[in-house]
Amino acid sequence: MSKIIGHEDNINAIRALIKKHKKNDRIFSYIGLFVIGSLAIALLVLFLDLVIDGYPKMNLEFFSNFPSRKPEGAGILSAWVGSALVLIVTFFVAVPMGVASGIYLEEYAKKGWFADLIEINVANLAGVPSIIYGLLALGLFVYEFGLGQSILTAGLTLSLLMLPIVIVATREAIRAIPVHIREAAYAVGATKWQVTLHHVLQYAMGGVLTGIIIGMARAIGETAPVITIGALTFIAFLPPTPVSDVAPFINFAWLEAGFTVLPIQMFNWISRPEHAFHINAAATGAVIIILTLLMNGIAIKLRYSIRKKIKW
Amino acid sequence: MARKEILKAESKNFNFHYADGTHALKDINIPLYEKKITALIGPSGCGKSTFLRSFNRMHDLYAGNKYDGEIILHPDDTNILDKKVDPIEVRMRISMVFQKPNPFPKSIYENVAYGLRVRGEHNKRLLDDKVEEALKGASLWNEVKDRLQDLAYNLSGGQQQRLCIARALATDPEIMLFDEPTSALDPIATVNIEELMSELKKKLTILIVTHNMQQAARISDYTAYMYLGEMIEFDETDTIFTKPSKKATEDYITGKFG
Numbered sequence: 011m012s013k014i015i016g017h018e019d020n021i022n023a024i025r026a027l028i029k030k031h032k033k034n035d036r037i038f039s040y041i042g043l044f045v046i047g048s049l050a051i052a053l054l055v056l057f058l059d060l061v062i063d064g065y066p067k068m069n070l071e072f073f074s075n076f077p078s079r080k081p082e083g084a085g086i087l088s089a090w091v092g093s094a095l096v097l098i099v100t101f102f103v104a105v106p107m108g109v110a111s112g113i114y115l116e117e118y119a120k121k122g123w124f125a126d127l128i129e130i131n132v133a134n135l136a137g138v139p140s141i142i143y144g145l146l147a148l149g150l151f152v153y154e155f156g157l158g159q160s161i162l163t164a165g166l167t168l169s170l171l172m173l174p175i176v177i178v179a180t181r182e183a184i185r186a187i188p189v190h191i192r193e194a195a196y197a198v199g200a201t202k203w204q205v206t207l208h209h210v211l212q213y214a215m216g217g218v219l220t221g222i223i224i225g226m227a228r229a230i231g232e233t234a235p236v237i238t239i240g241a242l243t244f245i246a247f248l249p250p251t252p253v254s255d256v257a258p259f260i261n262f263a264w265l266e267a268g269f270t271v272l273p274i275q276m277f278n279w280i281s282r283p284e285h286a287f288h289i290n291a292a293a294t295g296a297v298i299i300i301l302t303l304l305m306n307g308i309a310i311k312l313r314y315s316i317r318k319k320i321k322w
Numbered sequence: 323m324a325r326k327e328i329l330k331a332e333s334k335n336f337n338f339h340y341a342d343g344t345h346a347l348k349d350i351n352i353p354l355y356e357k358k359i360t361a362l363i364g365p366s367g368c369g370k371s372t373f374l375r376s377f378n379r380m381h382d383l384y385a386g387n388k389y390d391g392e393i394i395l396h397p398d399d400t401n402i403l404d405k406k407v408d409p410i411e412v413r414m415r416i417s418m419v420f421q422k423p424n425p426f427p428k429s430i431y432e433n434v435a436y437g438l439r440v441r442g443e444h445n446k447r448l449l450d451d452k453v454e455e456a457l458k459g460a461s462l463w464n465e466v467k468d469r470l471q472d473l474a475y476n477l478s479g480g481q482q483q484r485l486c487i488a489r490a491l492a493t494d495p496e497i498m499l500f501d502e503p504t505s506a507l508d509p510i511a512t513v514n515i516e517e518l519m520s521e522l523k524k525k526l527t528i529l530i531v532t533h534n535m536q537q538a539a540r541i542s543d544y545t546a547y548m549y550l551g552e553m554i555e556f557d558e559t560d561t562i563f564t565k566p567s568k569k570a571t572e573d574y575i576t577g578k579f580g
Contacts, residue, residue, distance in 0.1 A: 198437035
């Protein structure tokens with residue numbers, strides 16, 4: 011357009027121009043709504059389908075029964091206990107290592123080619139297919155370290171998957187802390203460790219927690235690496251209990267026990283020919299989705315409530 | 323100079339290079355007199371903030387920056403730029419107030435007490451006393467004494483800046499650095515801070531960077547005019563603003579330039 015608008019007699023031209031530009035706003039918002047709507051509907055349909063199919067099994071007995079050859083009596087007791095115990099190991103391994111790595115890379119590591127190399131590697135780790143981690147764990151944890159096809163091995167394997175998520179989340183949360191807050195702490199004479207402990211870690215906590223929970227939610231649904239290291243598919247016993255009523259009240263025998271996890275139980279039931287087992291599989295799928303959504307919900311809530319307390 | 327002043331610190335042939343090679347400060351020689359306010363003025367980018375931040379080794383936080391020459395702190399004649407001198411030691415003796423109020427996202431109390439906490443002070447009674455003393459010293463006590471546990475960001479901008487002054491004051495520094503402390507504040511808050519600085523100089527030495535020449539004229543005892551990384555003129559503030567010896571200084575002060 012070569013004509014310059016802006017004179018009073020051109021007011022109609024201005025209005026026409028604004029109208030034309032605003033049309034683009036509208037078109038984009040329709041496209042966005044359509045895309046996000048179809049995604050939400052797809053998830054909802056999937057979820058509802060699982061819930062409807064699995065509805066007959068959605069009762070307390072399903073959670074308190076072991077798997078069985080008879081589909082009516084079969085439950086997910088060993089699977090959810092296995093998942094829970096594996097996640098406990100994953101949590102205690104991946105969180106300290108991931109947060110410490112994130113802090114080191116962001117606060118302590120000298121910027122240079124070595125830091126860049128680590129950075130690229132961490133970013134790539136997040137994209138490695140999970141079955142590769144399974145193979146690594148099979149070779150390293152099961153055979154090399156002789157940890158066996160145990161809860162410990164599974165927990166370590168899933169923590170490998172979770173580590174890059176925690177590291178990246180920690181680093182991003184740390185980067186969001188403004189320079190002037192950091193300088194304020196240094197200016198009163200704090201050491202790097204004091205700044206990290208009293209400020210960086212505290213202000214980054216919201217983002218770190220979110221990363222941890224999203225990582226855990228990913229770990230709970232992982233199947234391939236757990237199959238690779240040799241999780242059992244049919245298991246009718248529980249691992250030794252981690253807490254006991256005699257001193258020292260905690261034992262670690264459960265770490266060496268065989269196990270199964272929710273997605274493997276589901277996979278096992280799907281591959282059965284009888285329809286009744288498919289109902290069990292659907293119910294298990296619904297449980298996994300609910301757990302995942304619940305964890306994501308907690309992550310969002312935590313982030314929100316922590317952010318509310320921190321303003322720069 | 324008619325009066326006999328006690329020298330608190332002085333920069334001697336001080337040069338500063340940023341990591342990218344910029345020669346930001348060239349042979350700067352400026353004395354700081356005890357219990358006086360020294361103002362640094364000059365156009366943006368002249369190096370006055372860089373100079374100020376050298377006094378508590380803030381440049382050490384970023385790799386590749388290089389100091390040459392000396393900044394001697396009296397009476398112990400320590401060269402605070404010496405690599406053997408820990409920057410933390412320097413920051414424990416020389417505190418700083420920044421351009422933008424930067425309280426921690428913690429309570430008012432914790433903000434003021436933080437400098438003592440990093441020094442390992444845990445005695446509750448002593449901390450309470452020090453916090454009260456510092457808040458009184460920053461003339462903020464009456465406004466916040468009933469809500470010390472409130473988060474600091476609930477305060478107004480001017481109050482936040484006085485909180486930052488209290489935080490810097492709580493550790494009994496020998497010198498306080500102010501980096502354009504009022505540039506983010508409204509005129510009333512600015513007057514408060516200026517009055518506060520005149521009060522503070524009874525106890526300690528102050529170095530302030532300001533963009534506001536009236537501010538320099540109002541509060542400082544000595545003024546240094548800097549331009550393109552060089553110190554053009556240093557003298558008593560009255561002299562600088564009434565009969566500067568250099569034409570460049572006069573041009574800047576009278577608004578012909580800058």
